[in-house]
Amino acid sequence: MHFPEPMSSVVPGLHGRVLAVLVRAGQPLTGRAVAGLLPTPASPSGVHRVLDDLVRNGVVIATPAGRARLYTLNREHVAYQAIEQLARLRDLLIERIKAEAESWEIPANAVWLFGSTARGQGDADSDLDLLVVRPDDVDDGDPRWLDQLDTLSAHASLWSGNACEVVEYSAQEVRDLVRHGERLVTELRLDAVPIAGSSPRQTLNRKAG
Template identity: 80%
Template sequence: MRFSEPMSSVVPGLHGRVLGVLARTDRALTGRSVAALLHSPASPSGVQKVLDDLVSNGVVIAEPAGRARLYTLNRDHVAAAAIDQLARLRDVLLERIKAEAESWTIPAKAIWLFGSTARGQGDADSDLDLLIVRPDDVDDSEPGWLEQVETLSAHASLWSGNSCEVVEYSAQEIRDLISHGERIVTELRRDALPIAGRTPQQTLNRKAG
């Protein structure tokens, strides 16, 4: 999955990228505004050709605004629901991970997404990075714990198409990282997204319990 532009994972090329921009807003946008909101550059003329094609198919609505034209996704189109779903693939993935994590027989103290995928910058070759905080009273070799972590990692890879890399710390190890001022703590405070359990703010801005 391209986490920066999830739509293009299924609708390749500029069509998917333009649809992703329009699906994320209800504001009417000029063609130049659409081009400016793309995560990676595209020529205004290329964006305009895509918009014209989408308008001709009724997926996008164009309205005159002086010398310009304003574009919005046609929310009444039969494809609109599917487009919205594709635009939020990243959210759907995190919801699946959360649902599985919350079903664990040995609950984690916290599970966060971090790295480039958390920043919305990952592409199809990027790893899906998960940080899992293990309770102090659970050994890292506990069979039940290992099985659920490995199963979640395998499922996350299957759901996204990206390799899932798990970084695991005990709650005490997190406290040690905080007290030693380790760089990863700063990075997690800045970028980590909560999936299950305690949030990064709850865990990293005071001692983890």
């Protein structure tokens, strides 16, 4: 999955990127405004050509506004729901990971997304990085615990198309990282996306433990 513009994973090229902007906007935009909202720059002329094509296919509605045109997605088009779902691929992935983690026989103290994918910068070649905090009373060699980690990693890879790397720490190891001021802790405080269990704010509190 291309995390900055997940729709382009299924609708490659500028068409998918323009559609994603229109879904997120939820309001009429000029072609220049659409171009300005693209995470990866594209020429206004190229954006206008794509918008004209989408208008011809009825997916987008163009409304005159003085010398400009305002573009909105056609919510009555049969493709609208599919477009909206594609624009939410990252959110849907996180929801799936959350549902699996919360179904574990041995609950984790926390599961977070971190690294480039958490920052929305990862592409199809980037790892999907998950940090899992193991309860202190669970042995790191418990077969049931290890099976949960392996299954989540395999599923997340299938769901996203990205290799999934699971980094695991016990709750005590996390407290030690916080106490020693490790760089990873700073990165997690800035970028980690909570998925299940305690949030980074709760877990990485300097006074914890």
